[in-house]
Amino acid sequence: MHVMVIGAAGMVGRKLVEAMAADAAAVGAEVDRLTLVDVIEPAVPAAFSGVGTALAADLSEPGEATRLAATRPDLIFHLAAIVSGEAEADFDKGYRVNLDGTRALFEAIRHEGLRAPYSPRMIFASSIAVFGEPFPEKIGDEFFTTPLTSYGTQKAICELLLADYSRRGIFDGVGIRLPTICIRPGTPNKAASGFFSNILREPLSGKEAVLPVDESVRHWFASPRSAVGFFLHAARMDTSAIGPRRNLTMPGLSALVGEEIEALRRVAGERAVKLIRREPDPVIRRIVSGWATDFDARRARALGFTAETTFDEIIRIHIEDELGGKI
Amino acid sequence: MHVMVIGAAGMVGRKLVEAMAADAAAVGAEVDRLTLVDVIEPAVPAAFSGVGTALAADLSEPGEATRLAATRPDLIFHLAAIVSGEAEADFDKGYRVNLDGTRALFEAIRHEGLRAPYSPRMIFASSIAVFGEPFPEKIGDEFFTTPLTSYGTQKAICELLLADYSRRGIFDGVGIRLPTICIRPGTPNKAASGFFSNILREPLSGKEAVLPVDESVRHWFASPRSAVGFFLHAARMDTSAIGPRRNLTMPGLSALVGEEIEALRRVAGERAVKLIRREPDPVIRRIVSGWATDFDARRARALGFTAETTFDEIIRIHIEDELGGKI
Numbered sequence: 201m202h203v204m205v206i207g208a209a210g211m212v213g214r215k216l217v218e219a220m221a222a223d224a225a226a227v228g229a230e231v232d233r234l235t236l237v238d239v240i241e242p243a244v245p246a247a248f249s250g251v252g253t254a255l256a257a258d259l260s261e262p263g264e265a266t267r268l269a270a271t272r273p274d275l276i277f278h279l280a281a282i283v284s285g286e287a288e289a290d291f292d293k294g295y296r297v298n299l300d301g302t303r304a305l306f307e308a309i310r311h312e313g314l315r316a317p318y319s320p321r322m323i324f325a326s327s328i329a330v331f332g333e334p335f336p337e338k339i340g341d342e343f344f345t346t347p348l349t350s351y352g353t354q355k356a357i358c359e360l361l362l363a364d365y366s367r368r369g370i371f372d373g374v375g376i377r378l379p380t381i382c383i384r385p386g387t388p389n390k391a392a393s394g395f396f397s398n399i400l401r402e403p404l405s406g407k408e409a410v411l412p413v414d415e416s417v418r419h420w421f422a423s424p425r426s427a428v429g430f431f432l433h434a435a436r437m438d439t440s441a442i443g444p445r446r447n448l449t450m451p452g453l454s455a456l457v458g459e460e461i462e463a464l465r466r467v468a469g470e471r472a473v474k475l476i477r478r479e480p481d482p483v484i485r486r487i488v489s490g491w492a493t494d495f496d497a498r499r500a501r502a503l504g505f506t507a508e509t510t511f512d513e514i515i516r517i518h519i520e521d522e523l524g525g526k527i
Numbered sequence: 528m529h530v531m532v533i534g535a536a537g538m539v540g541r542k543l544v545e546a547m548a549a550d551a552a553a554v555g556a557e558v559d560r561l562t563l564v565d566v567i568e569p570a571v572p573a574a575f576s577g578v579g580t581a582l583a584a585d586l587s588e589p590g591e592a593t594r595l596a597a598t599r600p601d602l603i604f605h606l607a608a609i610v611s612g613e614a615e616a617d618f619d620k621g622y623r624v625n626l627d628g629t630r631a632l633f634e635a636i637r638h639e640g641l642r643a644p645y646s647p648r649m650i651f652a653s654s655i656a657v658f659g660e661p662f663p664e665k666i667g668d669e670f671f672t673t674p675l676t677s678y679g680t681q682k683a684i685c686e687l688l689l690a691d692y693s694r695r696g697i698f699d700g701v702g703i704r705l706p707t708i709c710i711r712p713g714t715p716n717k718a719a720s721g722f723f724s725n726i727l728r729e730p731l732s733g734k735e736a737v738l739p740v741d742e743s744v745r746h747w748f749a750s751p752r753s754a755v756g757f758f759l760h761a762a763r764m765d766t767s768a769i770g771p772r773r774n775l776t777m778p779g780l781s782a783l784v785g786e787e788i789e790a791l792r793r794v795a796g797e798r799a800v801k802l803i804r805r806e807p808d809p810v811i812r813r814i815v816s817g818w819a820t821d822f823d824a825r826r827a828r829a830l831g832f833t834a835e836t837t838f839d840e841i842i843r844i845h846i847e848d849e850l851g852g853k854i
Contacts, residue, residue, distance in 0.1 A: 291637075291695070310618075332771065342663075344671045346690065346772050353691040357684045363673065364680040368618070444659065445673050 207279030375447030415458030534606030702774030742785030
């Protein structure tokens with residue numbers, strides 16, 4: 201099987217590639233060819249025993265999508281996007297990369313299929329940013345998408361295209377609406393959502409972290425390991441069970457910031473919790489207050505997608521996957 | 528006020544233009560300039576006392592949207608689209624006209640506004656085709672859009688763009704999801720929905736009509752007069768009451784084919800009803816079975832949009848507006 205990962209240099213993309221390199225049957229069939237694509241050339245893991253190719257390409261540049269489709273991968277993971285903040289600040293770039301780039305990929309596959317029969321599986325990374333407040337207490341699978349950012353708009357549009365192209369048999373698409381990924385590895389960044397990870401990751405390494413909101417803030421989470429699991433499951437699953445509604449809100453954990461901190465106390469003790477410094481930030485508080493807090497991801501669960509059910513588990517996964525199993 | 532109607536040669540477009548020509552304050556302020564646009568040059572009504580201009584233009588052709596936006600209308604009605612059947616049969620044309628044409632218009636307005644401050648009101652004709660079965664008994668205002676046609680996909684995408692461009696203040700948009708318009712004037716056509724109008728319009732003129740489905744089929748209707756009323760109300764209304772959810776399912780009448788026929792009997796007698804010939808068509812039956820049957824259009828009603836509540840009223844409007852008041 202030839203697998204292409206677009207957005208392979210990102211955090212989830214890298215972990216997804218590593219998972220396929222470590223287990224050649226992670227996507228349900230042996231992967232003998234991996235094509236990794238990102239705007240900067242991604243790395244092919246040394247552990248991968250098949251033919252690995254790394255390409256620097258921007259889907260929104262003329263001809264690039266056609267070049268990728270011409271390699272006729274059996275399975276495509278499309279994770280490439282510019283993030284929410286940048287898509288909001290730069291209107292043209294957001295629409296060009298997140299909408300036109302994705303559409304160019306879908307069109308290139310359609311034209312490749314017109315040349316000679318071809319219909320790969322297409323796993324698309326969407327986001328809970330397709331939803332906009334006000335929300336019900338739990339957002340159900342039939343709740344409408346009324347995004348309040350250009351990023352969310354671009355993702356919602358790509359979801360519609362994904363469903364229409366799948367309905368027409370151009371590809372076999374699954375849209376994966378990711379929860380907020382926690383604990384993100386790396387260093388604190390300026391993303392408004394960063395603190396959800398910072399207040400766990402930094403204390404687990406003996407460093408201080410800033411909490412800009414109240415402990416009563418509720419949000420929707422899954423670990424990086426779960427995110428990779430969603431993509432692999434979407435690649436393996438029998439898509440005939442999905443029907444025409446191709447975009448799925450992934451399962452996750454609805455938790456309070458206070459529950460994150462309690463889990464940190466249980467796993468790493470009071471000393472770790474003391475490293476969280478409260479520094480209320482009204483701007484971040486306002487941004488976060490517009491985010492979804494809970495979902496009833498019934499369809500995805502019924503289709504076999506799974507995620508963590510406690511923050512203790514999310515913290516333990518971080519310790520196992522990022523800290524070599526110990527703190 | 529300078530008003531532009533794109534799609535001015537279509538059935539609803541023509542009636543909308545006539546309404547503005549007959550009452551210069553129909554949109555809440557005096558219309559002294561009308562620019563009428565369609566792929567074939569539309570007619571400026573003789574009754575219009577202001578400056579009328581007719582243009583043949585296809586929004587999806589390079590430069591055309593820019594040319595239209597440069598005239599800086601205060602109010603734009605965008606009704607231009609190719610219909611469902613054609614958008615399904617011709618993938619490229621459907622996306623080019625219904626998606627790219629609309630996006631080109633939106634982008635041209637954005638660029639016009641970057642040149643010098645400009646933010647017109649934009650009324651966009653959407654459709655209940657943005658919904659796809661299975662449906663709840665009544666489709667509420669928060670039900671998700673999962674279209675089962677490329678036409679519905681294109682309309683749903685334009686709705687998302689409309690909301691995002693409005694949120695950014697590029698224009699002040701309102702999306703109008705039209706019910707099935709009944710009684711459509713003219714002659715029977717091959718549209719799968721044609722019979723809903725044919726079985727009333729033809730017998731009202733003493734002609735035979737074919738009914739291809741059972742009387743138990745339920746569907747969602749509004750008269751051409753209501754459709755025009757929706758657009759005029761959207762042009763006049765205080766949009767601050769809408770908030771960021773800019774696309775509205777219009778009110779309508781949920782009725783059985785049997786109820787259409789009963790209303791025909793009451794208004795035009797048994798002789799008219801006898802002109803309906805039953806000729807079951809399994810293909811049309813199957814298509815129609817996938818359509819929405821009822822909506823709870825609460826938001827639009829609360830915002831002042833109104834439609835008929837009985838089929839007797841729909842028939843009487845046809846007699847008044849199309850048959851000179853008598854049958």
